[in-house]
Amino acid sequence: MVKIVGAGLAGLASGIILAKNGHEVTIHDKAESVGTVVDDTQAIRNYEHDKDQLEIFREEGIEIKHAKPIYNIIKYAPSGRSMIVHSENSKPIFYALKRGKEDVSLETQLYNQAKNAGVCFHFNSREDIKTTDAEILSTGPIHNNIWAFGGIYKVDRIDPETILFFMNNDYCPKGYIYVAPYGEREVTVAATTFDIKCKLPLLFSKFLKENGVIKEILKDAQLLRYTSGYSYSNVPKTAEVNGKRLAGSIAGFLDPARGFGIKYSIWSGILAAKSIIHNKSYDKLWKSAFEKELIDGMKRRLILEKMENQDYENMILDDKVGITRYEKIPSMLRNKMLQMQIFLEMNKFRRTYDIKKYLTT
Ligand SMILES: Cc1cc2nc3c(=O)[nH]c(=O)nc-3n(C[C@H](O)[C@H](O)[C@H](O)COP(=O)(O)OP(=O)(O)OC[C@H]3O[C@@H](n4cnc5c(N)ncnc54)[C@H](O)[C@@H]3O)c2cc1C
Numbered sequence: 503m504v505k506i507v508g509a510g511l512a513g514l515a516s517g518i519i520l521a522k523n524g525h526e527v528t529i530h531d532k533a534e535s536v537g538t539v540v541d542d543t544q545a546i547r548n549y550e551h552d553k554d555q556l557e558i559f560r561e562e563g564i565e566i567k568h569a570k571p572i573y574n575i576i577k578y579a580p581s582g583r584s585m586i587v588h589s590e591n592s593k594p595i596f597y598a599l600k601r602g603k604e605d606v607s608l609e610t611q612l613y614n615q616a617k618n619a620g621v622c623f624h625f626n627s628r629e630d631i632k633t634t635d636a637e638i639l640s641t642g643p644i645h646n647n648i649w650a651f652g653g654i655y656k657v658d659r660i661d662p663e664t665i666l667f668f669m670n671n672d673y674c675p676k677g678y679i680y681v682a683p684y685g686e687r688e689v690t691v692a693a694t695t696f697d698i699k700c701k702l703p704l705l706f707s708k709f710l711k712e713n714g715v716i717k718e719i720l721k722d723a724q725l726l727r728y729t730s731g732y733s734y735s736n737v738p739k740t741a742e743v744n745g746k747r748l749a750g751s752i753a754g755f756l757d758p759a760r761g762f763g764i765k766y767s768i769w770s771g772i773l774a775a776k777s778i779i780h781n782k783s784y785d786k787l788w789k790s791a792f793e794k795e796l797i798d799g800m801k802r803r804l805i806l807e808k809m810e811n812q813d814y815e816n817m818i819l820d821d822k823v824g825i826t827r828y829e830k831i832p833s834m835l836r837n838k839m840l841q842m843q844i845f846l847e848m849n850k851f852r853r854t855y856d857i858k859k860y861l862t863t
């Protein structure tokens with residue numbers, strides 16, 4: 503019998519893998535159903551590995567459907583200059599996914615797979631994460647160091663294969679604003695920042711009023727609902743506390759530079775399950791799978807926190823660039839990195855957001 507606390511992406515992924523491998527699994531969640539945390543369109547990156555990310559999950563036993571492929575990014579500097587970043591081999595750069603309670607949402611899809619595999623759910627069942635006897639904790643962020651705020655809109659038509667990013671400290675300090683379509687008629691426009699004390703909703707609405715590109719996209723659009731939430735990123739020394747495996751964003755498993763956590767939540771959920779199935783060290787599994795990616799992301803974040811509007815201008819390389827060139831950190835960023843005592847800052851960050859502080863009684 504394996505007990506999991508939290509029926510988010512990480513907990514559901516763990517449950518599916520454990521149940522498929524013959525374990526009896528119960529998942530407790532404080533909410534009345536899955537999909538209560540976020541209700542928007544989110545993106546999963548698909549360019550850091552040669553292999554398709556959804557194919558990787560499929561091979562592990564997790565099936566993700568209703569993902570809309572994105573082949574282009576348009577990145578805007580504060581002046582309005584832009585560059586198109588395109589896929590080079592017809593492989594999507596991102597997938598857009600629905601979150602929330604709808605049938606096509608990621609949570610509902612994983613929930614159905616977990617139920618079919620035999621997982622037993624207890625909703626309206628809050629557990630104390632310090633004292634629970636669960637083997638896996640996947641309750642979402644316990645610290646806040648990333649904040650997102652935005653809206654979901656119905657539009658006449660939007661290019662469903664292009665995601666937009668706007669970098670401008672006047673509207674989103676230490677972060678970026680994104681436009682993520684889900685098909686041709688629905689779009690999420692939101693801002694993500696590391697500056698969790700800034701007046702994000704105010705700055706965001708100013709951006710909507712003043713930015714020409716957004717005004718055109720949202721002309722005649724209908725606001726369906728707002729979206730908002732905090733996330734937590736870190737590279738923990740260990741994700742096994744008091745004999746419990748921490749999976750997903752409770753452990754800080756989220757790309758520190760961009761706030762993308764879906765991939766790491768599902769991945770760490772799979773690895774927490776595998777560590778139980780094969781009686782292996784969970785720390786060893788996640789560290790060999792993605793610790794380096796998280797450390798690289800954290801270095802980027804520490805640099806991005808120091809970016810000024812002129813730096814964003816310098817990041818617009820050309821009118822059109824391939825994804826491979828885009829992924830390489832421009833030399834300007836490398837110079838900034840050399841000026842910083844990056845490892846000292848990284849250690850300070852890791853100490854500040856240590857998960858043990860919250861989990862030891
Ligand atoms: C507005 C916003 C936009 C985002 N956009 C993106 C994006 O575009 N791409 C991307 O990759 N990531 C994005 N993220 C991050 C992503 O949503 C998270 O990384 C991911 O949802 C974390 O999954 P999780 O399973 O760790 O936790 P969650 O999804 O937070 O699930 C945790 C579950 O645990 C339950 N729970 C909590 N406490 C208890 C308790 N004590 N007892 C029982 N149950 C409990 C909750 O009810 C919930 O169901 C975004 C986040 C936000 C807030």
